[in-house]
Amino acid sequence: MIPKILSKFGRSSFILGGTYFHMWCCAHILNLILKYGMSIIHDSIEKIRDNVSFWVGTPKREEKFIEACEQLEIPYSKKLRMNCRTRWNSTYLMFVSALPYFEVLKRLTQREPQYKSLPSDDDWKMATEIFEKLEIFYKVTELFSGTQYPTSNVYFPKVCEIRLDLNEWIFFF
Numbered sequence: 001m002i003p004k005i006l007s008k009f010g011r012s013s014f015i016l017g018g019t020y021f022h023m024w025c026c027a028h029i030l031n032l033i034l035k036y037g038m039s040i041i042h043d044s045i046e047k048i049r050d051n052v053s054f055w056v057g058t059p060k061r062e063e064k065f066i067e068a069c070e071q072l073e074i075p076y077s078k079k080l081r082m083n084c085r086t087r088w089n090s091t092y093l094m095f096v097s098a099l100p101y102f103e104v105l106k107r108l109t110q111r112e113p114q115y116k117s118l119p120s121d122d123d124w125k126m127a128t129e130i131f132e133k134l135e136i137f138y139k140v141t142e143l144f145s146g147t148q149y150p151t152s153n154v155y156f157p158k159v160c161e162i163r164l165d166l167n168e169w170i171f172f173f
Contacts, residue, residue: 027144047119095131
């Protein structure tokens with residue numbers, strides 16, 4: 001759309017010849033904000049990622065994981081998912097898959113001599129708190145990334161919803 005607007009009005013109609021006339025996608029802006037925010041807890045995320053990676057790394061380890069779920073009477077209803085470091089929403093999905101198995105992962109890391117990177121209770125606590133906060137961002141990103149419907153009409157109310165949640169979280173901490 002930007003090139004069409006520039007061609008209709010001509011570059012001379014804009015300040016600095018339209019050099020800075022650029023529109024960012026709202027999903028991209030949200031992505032940049034979340035990547036920055038999550039960089040603050042990077043170490044905790046990496047420990048949990050290493051934990052998940054270890055247990056899904058081989059079929060034998062995955063089998064041990066499923067056995068541990070059965071022993072602890074925790075239903076194995078969701079497979080552990082790895083995240084992609086460049087996509088924050090995949091980290092959210094990794095949390096969604098790992099957090100129900102917190103006790104299993106904790107127990108297994110104590111039993112497995114090859115595993116060296118045990119997330120601390122603080123790492124898990126931070127992940128749980130962050131996971132709860134990321135849910136709204138995940139849902140809004142999904143909405144903003146839609147291709148079958150226009151998103152400009154939903155942008156402002158969702159940004160307001162995020163803003164209200166951020167204000168609430170500030171007072172929480």
